Amino acid sequence: MPDDPTPSAGAQPENGQRLLDVPNWLYLLREFDSLYRYGSAGGSPAIRGHRKRVRDRLSAVMARNPELSQRASETKPVTAHLPRALDLGERAAMQGMARALREVKDELTWEYGYEKISRALSQKYAYCEILGPQGPVHCDNLILGFVLFAPNTTYPQHSHNEIEESYISVSGAWSENNSAVFAPGSLILNRSGDEHRITTGDRDPCLLAYAWTGPEARLAKPDMKLSSTRKTKLAP
Ligand SMILES: [Fe+2]
Numbered sequence: 001m002p003d004d005p006t007p008s009a010g011a012q013p014e015n016g017q018r019l020l021d022v023p024n025w026l027y028l029l030r031e032f033d034s035l036y037r038y039g040s041a042g043g044s045p046a047i048r049g050h051r052k053r054v055r056d057r058l059s060a061v062m063a064r065n066p067e068l069s070q071r072a073s074e075t076k077p078v079t080a081h082l083p084r085a086l087d088l089g090e091r092a093a094m095q096g097m098a099r100a101l102r103e104v105k106d107e108l109t110w111e112y113g114y115e116k117i118s119r120a121l122s123q124k125y126a127y128c129e130i131l132g133p134q135g136p137v138h139c140d141n142l143i144l145g146f147v148l149f150a151p152n153t154t155y156p157q158h159s160h161n162e163i164e165e166s167y168i169s170v171s172g173a174w175s176e177n178n179s180a181v182f183a184p185g186s187l188i189l190n191r192s193g194d195e196h197r198i199t200t201g202d203r204d205p206c207l208l209a210y211a212w213t214g215p216e217a218r219l220a221k222p223d224m225k226l227s228s229t230r231k232t233k234l235a236p
Pocket of ligand 1: 196
């Protein structure tokens with residue numbers, strides 16, 4: 001009997017495999033596509049424009065059917081909270097995304113992004129990229145990924161030069177600049193230079209999907225820095 005050329009749903013990407021050959025990664029990107037295509041901009045022209053940029057760039061990647069690059073999977077201390085985050089996510093508004101992420105959870109490369117990070121933050125935060133200049137799905141003008149926070153985390157104030165960032169809650173509760181509590185399904189936009197500081201609820205972890213758009217040179221080298229001084233006055 002000839003070998004079946006169709007990969008099983010749980011197959012990890014192998015060298016030379018293209019996106020359409022690896023269903024788990026394809027379906028995860030389809031979840032992002034649905035979010036940015038069918039969700040609401042809440043009447044905000046800025047968010048509407050950002051959502052369109054994200055989905056147009058993602059559509060171009062999917063049409064190109066790129067090779068998936070191999071990245072060594074890596075965990076960080078906070079990834080011990082990922083099972084709980086996925087469990088909560090699968091019970092809430094973003095269940096499709098949480099389930100799709102669960103299928104690739106052992107293949108993710110969790111990282112910090114900062115050259116210097118406090119010990120406290122290194123225990124409570126990490127992110128992984130799904131699509132971007134580093135792969136695993138290659139794209140020069142868009143980054144998609146997830147950021148995970150432990151319960152009761154403060155992610156210090158920072159901003160992104162030339163990068164427009166959206167976060168969509170997958171599970172848990174969090175606040176940005178003390179201004180609201182966001183639940184699964186909520187989207188928030190941080191434009192270039194917008195100072196933001198995140199806090200998470202004290203009972204459960206918080207998992208956010210994110211998208212970054214910006215010039216290719218900047219996405220290749222985001223130069224992540226925490227703000228040393230508060231440039232904007234935050235609400236108490
Ligand atoms: Fe940010």
